[in-house]
Amino acid sequence: MKFTIRQIADLINGKVEGDDTLEINQFYKIEEGKEGGISFLANPKYENFIYETDSSAVIVADSFAPQKSIKSSLIKVKDPYASFTLLLGEYEKLIKARKSGIEEPVYIAKDFKAAQDIYIGAFTSISSGVKVGKGCQIHSQVRIEENVQIGDNCVIHSGVKILKDTVIGDNCVIHAGAVIGCDGFGFAPQADGTYDTIPQLGNVTVGNNVSIGANSTIDRATMGSTVISDGVKIDNLVQIAHNVTIGKNTVIAAQTGVAGSTKIGAGCVVGGQVGFVGHIEIADGTKIGAQTGVNSSIKEKGTSIAGTPHDSLKRHLKSQVYLRKLPEIIRDIEAKTAE
Known part of the structure; x- marks a missing residue:
């Protein structure tokens, strides 16, 4: 099934920046995006992929401000993860045959x-x-x-x-x-x-x-x-x-x-x-x-x-730091004891 970026944006109440007439026919992780696909960016640590992805559209937060040029059209929403989940759910309803x-x-x-x-x-x-x-x-x-x-x-x-x-x-x-x-x-x-x-x-x-x-x-x-x-x-x-x-x-x-x-x-x-x-x-x-x-x-x-x-x-994270330093601490103690 194919949907335009505009149709998807209307479904998830998003604002489009870019060409909203492009057609979408697949979902991709942002780092694996291909033409005709849609991805999302919710975690900032994946931001570098948005400048490289070939996905035709990417769902991003309202506050997202690109640091350099992006090939994809952007659909800006309040919560990218929730919106992408909604989109997946609606798509599943359309393609999944219900048995009786x-x-x-x-x-x-x-x-x-x-x-x-x-x-x-x-x-x-x-x-x-x-x-x-x-x-x-x-x-x-x-x-x-x-x-x-x-x-x-x-x-x-x-x-x-x-x-x-x-x-x-x-x-x-x-x-x-x-x-x-x-x-x-x-x-x-x-x-x-x-x-x-x-x-x-x-x-x-x-x-x-x-x-x-x-x-x-x-x-x-x-x-x-x-x-x-x-x-x-x-x-x-x-x-x-x-x-x-x-x-x-x-x-x-x-x-x-x-x-x-x-x-x-x-x-x-x-x-x-x-x-x-x-x-x-x-x-x-x-x-x-x-x-x-x-x-x-x-x-x-x-x-x-x-x-x-x-x-x-x-306290657990602090103890893990000390645990990793334990061999070094023991060496210091032994060296001082030897003196």
């Missing part, structure tokens, strides 16, 4: 009633008591167990397993291979050194507008619910244990593990490979660096932490 109907073969329980405008892919299994809202896209080889409830306009990608009693809100996306509602890791040690399994009788509840990444797992609660609140975004390969609560609009990057009964607040940002011990509370707005080991509660809102065990970001 029920493919064969599938297994669907007799009491299941298909909602309006629903799609169910081949080799999917839907058990008794399941409710799925209108406009949902359930792709191939999905397993939905007893009494699961799924809201409107959800997309469940291939190979997802949604186990019994799980509740999912509206406009959620669950990516391939994710498992929602598996048993929590609950075992009681016995006097003879063995472990008895503790029944996991609760469920998982997922709010609206949640994204769950590929091959992530969210365990059902021992009792009550494991809660993923509205707007949460979970990356691939994330483990959420039983009775965890994730607050609204928190984002969690890949390979993070959250142990049982931990409560993470709203608006938190969690880097990749972060590990949380169980039974702690993380305040709203906490920012956690990659590979941090969080071993106690964070009580102050808006805190930034890093390191293992975790520390304030400022």
Whole structure:
């Protein structure tokens, strides 16, 4: 599909500087731009590429002032990253074919009633008591167990397993291979050194507008619910244990593990490979660096932490400077001791 720069600018409420009649047919990173493509510049460290790119158009901030000549037409907006994201979303709607109907073969329980405008892919299994809202896209080889409830306009990608009693809100996306509602890791040690399994009788509840990444797992609660609140975004390969609560609009990057009964607040940002011990509370707005080991509660809102065990970001960065200088410090101490 082709669109003029003027059409794109009108969509994202931007002001054009340059030729607005040129046609755009592809998206490119600014450093890889080609004629007929559109790119964006949001991070100043990439500014040098705007003077070299062959993209026909570049989305930039209102305040951007070129330091030298640019071949591309500019579309000036308040927030280049948000505008480019909007543009990608609108383009995806145009090119992505929306499926409908029920493919064969599938297994669907007799009491299941298909909602309006629903799609169910081949080799999917839907058990008794399941409710799925209108406009949902359930792709191939999905397993939905007893009494699961799924809201409107959800997309469940291939190979997802949604186990019994799980509740999912509206406009959620669950990516391939994710498992929602598996048993929590609950075992009681016995006097003879063995472990008895503790029944996991609760469920998982997922709010609206949640994204769950590929091959992530969210365990059902021992009792009550494991809660993923509205707007949460979970990356691939994330483990959420039983009775965890994730607050609204928190984002969690890949390979993070959250142990049982931990409560993470709203608006938190969690880097990749972060590990949380169980039974702690993380305040709203906490920012956690990659590979941090969080071993106690964070009580102050808006805190930034890093390191293992975790520390304030400022102290952690300062300690890293000292650590790199440690061999030099030791040599100085040994030299002075020798004197």
